[in-house]
Amino acid sequence: MNFSIFRIVAVPSIALAVSTAAYALEGEPYIHDPSTVTWSDGKYYSFGTRGGGLISDDGWTWHSGAVRPGGGAAPDVLKIGDRYLVVYGATGGGLGGGHNGRILTMWNKTLDPKSPDFKFSEPVVVASSDGQEDCDAIDPSLLLDPNTGRLWLSYGTYFGFIRLAELDPKTGKRVEGNVAVNIAIDCEASYLMYREGFYYLLGTHGTCCAGPNSTYNIRVGRSPNVAGPYLDNEGIDMLHGGGKLVVAASGHFIGPGHFGLLDLGDGVQKFSCHYEADLDRGGRSVLDIRPLLWKDGWPVAGDNFAAGTYVIQSERSGYALELAVDTVPMPQIRRPRLSAPGGGAPGAPATPGAAPTQPMPPPPPPEPESTLPAVPIQEVATIAKDWPAGNIEARLGDYIVRPHQKWTISPVAEGGGYPGSPYFKIAIAGTSRVLAATADAELVTVPTFTGAPEQLWRIDQLIDGTYRIMPKAVPNRSGDYALTAVAASTVSLAKFDAHGDKARWSFRAP
DSSP: OOSSOOOOOOOOSOOOOOOSSOOOOEEOOBOSSOOOOEEETTEEEEEOTTSOEEEESSSSEEEEEEOOTTOOEEEEEEEETTEEEEEEEESOTTGGGOOOOEEEEEEESOSOTTSTTOOOOOOEEEEEOOSSSSBOOOSOEEEEOTTTOOEEEEEOOSSSEEEEEEEOTTTOSBOTTOOOEEEEESOEEEEEEEETTEEEEEEEESOOSSGGGOOOEEEEEEESSTTOOOBOTTSOBGGGTOOEEEEOOBTTEEEEEEEEEEEEETTEEEEEEEEEEEGGGTTEEEEEEEEEEEETTEEEEOOOOOOEEEEEEETTTOOEEEESSOOOOOOOOOOOOOOOGGGSSTTOOOOTTOOOOOOOOOOOOOOOGGGSOOOOOOOHHHHGGGSOSSOEEEEEEOOOSOGGGOEEEEEOTTOOEETTEEOEEEEETTSSOEEEEOTTSOEEEESSOOOOGGGOEEEEEOTTSOEEEEESOOTTOOSOOEEEESSSSOEEEEOOOTTSSTTOEEEEOO
């Protein structure tokens, strides 16, 4: 966050193509410079600039109510053992007109302000800047190194370098004698994470605090060493202004910044950020949670699932999810069969001993393509009348453009959600028939939608870009189940296997 550096850009009078497919978090997700979304005692939390923050029961609907003393700006939160370490910047970033900042840490056993264990420890200064040097001590973030167990703090804004310092993971204090190192420039709101041999440094570029005129975007470099150098995909050091784009403005969301990793396990990663302006909410700064994908060793921003009509295709077999009903044949255009000499098929040899025949006349010229009739696509209204009236099982089959293979997926109002997205209903397009889980952990379609948990579906994008599809609940069973191609043409519900393709799906236009 940098209050003193921004510009206002003149916007020409043009019609903006605003996407209606993207969903904003429900409730009042208003926050600036949010901390990484963190789970504590059955709820999700995110803290913001000037104290306070947001709480959510499910990661979809957010309300104010989180409590963080100290004020200041741009906090971060990390769970270490059974405690939560909170770090934040006091002053700096142009607050009060200067860059003489301090970074402080404090502990708590819980983030729930209603818990009897809720009590923050006295804050401890772990980094500072005097306003004259080439660093601004603000915008801190934390990384607990999974390889060494060491705790790292990154901080800084456009007023100088992004710096890396080491903290003690037991006390949250600065390691005695530690000297901070410079790891990037021309960014702020840095964040460190580790994956498969590389440390990744994410930084927010562009300008903030100008509402819909902000140019915030998030970029990344990586290094095999936590202290760098952090190079982008073109080999440019982030100390020289490098950084591969991860996410920028899109639709009605302007200025993404302040990245935070939310690893949900089983190949599902998401990230939290804020947008400087949500054009549908008066240009206010809002929290968002989006899928995080990985391509060629680099993080890429995914998109939360959008409503539409799709073919649901198995990654295991390539077959499409469909109703288990008889396929109604489509009309075929048949051509007259021409006789060959001797009464055989065209090109067949004449029958031995047969009398000579007159030469076969040449075939008529082919009809111009413009006169060939179109084969009508089947309409569900004419096909569904022959389907059974009750429950119908689901299966997998070759996609052949039939109504029983097309699914309309739409969010369920008041149905709740999960981090970044609402629950969906999955219906055969043009009908009220919806997908549902059974008490036997099987898959059926039922004639009408009731909003029961077994008819609500969670759709998470996995880090490879495919999707996991899960019912909110399976009747009389505990635990999570995922839509699974247990055989080439058999679909069921089973525990999600992150190591194969059985429970991975893709969605494409029918």
